[in-house]
Amino acid sequence: MTFYKNEDQWVEIKPFIHQVGGHTCLFEITQETICKPYQEKEFQFYQNLPEDMKEFTPHYKGLVCVKCSHDNDSTTFYAEVPGYILRKTDYQSDFGTSDEVKSGLDNWSVSCIDRQIQRYGFWSNDGEQKFIMLGNLVSSFRMPCILDIKMGTRQHGEDSSEEKKKLLEERCAHSTSATLGIRICGMQVFQAETNTYLKFNKYHGRALDDDGLRQALRQFFSNSLTLNIRELSRMVSKLRRLHHVLSTQHTFYFFSSSLLLFYDGYMDACQYSDQSEAKGSEQTRGQSGEGFHGSGPSHNLPESLIVENEDKLNQTCCDDDIGTADVRMIDFGHTVLKSDVKEHQGGTEEGILFGLENLIEILQSIADS
Structure with missing residues (x-):
């Protein structure tokens, strides 16, 4: 130290x-x-x-x-x-x-x-x-758009008190953490139309149901004028790669960790022109949950996540190098080495992978709709 x-x-x-x-x-x-x-x-x-x-x-x-x-x-x-x-x-x-x-x-x-x-x-x-x-993950961005997502269906650590454990279990049970394995803890997204930021905190995230969370995720990739398909697609590729890494790592159990999704909301005139079709479709698209398939409690890897080999996975992530969208895991104050835990912590990595799979499916459905 x-x-x-x-x-x-x-x-x-x-x-x-x-x-x-x-x-x-x-x-x-x-x-x-x-x-x-x-x-x-x-x-x-x-x-x-x-x-x-x-x-x-x-x-x-x-x-x-x-x-x-x-x-x-x-x-x-x-x-x-x-x-x-x-x-x-x-x-x-x-x-x-x-x-x-x-x-x-x-x-x-x-x-x-x-x-x-x-x-x-x-x-x-x-x-x-x-x-x-x-x-600082957004140090080079002009208009940082940031989304903090609490991951998993279980969020108390091994060192949590009984009181804290009960509180976190209730919080999960009455939010999208239980149904989807993800919960929004904070969000800011640049709004080009008003030249300001739209910002939500964790209390807003706790109140969202499944459909509300899906709408918030769509909103995160929208600058009020157009849906940013390029950054959305790039984010899906990054999340697929993260899913592969987490599903094959054997070092840690992650308790109460979060994902930070971020991209630069600044777009110049050429970028607006490139996404003009996305803008038109966004204006006519409803806010229904159509195309959402992430609420089922399945722990099997969805077809959309299956990759034949890691070389293909890496190639998928690198296809679009011009975007800025990226993702990081954060908050490791309750993370423990698997070697330090005697018994398998059921619901820990499975809950995080479950949430990650749902997040990928939701974002992919938004990009495809």
Whole structure:
């Protein structure tokens, strides 16, 4: 557990404006680097990360100390950042220089920071807190569209208290987690017509039924003028590849992990022209659940997911290199090594694969409709 001391520098950090879900705070250190509170199991996950999962997880950058300073009614946060992190970016202490659209972004991270302080006593003794540094997945995007999805039919970890276990079981049972193995925990999507963002939080996601979730997924790939078929199709390919990786990995049990789907919502005039047909079909398409086949409780791999060999799978994922859509697994605070668990945790990876299969089928049906 090493802190980098070479040319460390205390710099001001700000709440990450593009955080859409989760209960722990995210800070932006530089344009390319964010950080989140340290959790031992998450740290161990990144230390034991299998090679084939690296393309589906954020880039781990090390540990960092974070402190807060109180000045009258204002609170400022600082991180002791390793020199190599600062050297790799054009660090700016002024966070107000960006001219990109921020209207509609209510910054979920601010409420998470308050929770860390009030509920967990962060910085209560003016001490430093350990944080994990990760790559900012949307650092190069002009209009980041982000969807946070809680995966699986079971979301409590082995270390959850009985009270927490009961709460999470009830939350799953009364949401799309039980029926589909997926639940929206947060979403932001750029709306070209109004030049602002549409944003939903986890409370909206919990209230959705199966049809409502499907409509929200369609909305995620729509900028209010057109359905982005290119990014939607690219996302399906990425998710198929992830399904293959998860179904063949034998290292971890994933409890309470999420998927982060993201793409750049910025489209220039040429891109609008290329998708003009999609725009017309989107305007005439109803919001019924037609074409949705993801609600059945089958654990068998659907035909749409069957791939003859991995070479073909990799080729499928690389057919469209011009899009930006991508996916990452996040939140590994309850992830455990399978070697540390005596008995098979039924419903763990099966529930995640079940949810992933439904997500793929829903998105494919949207692309085909």
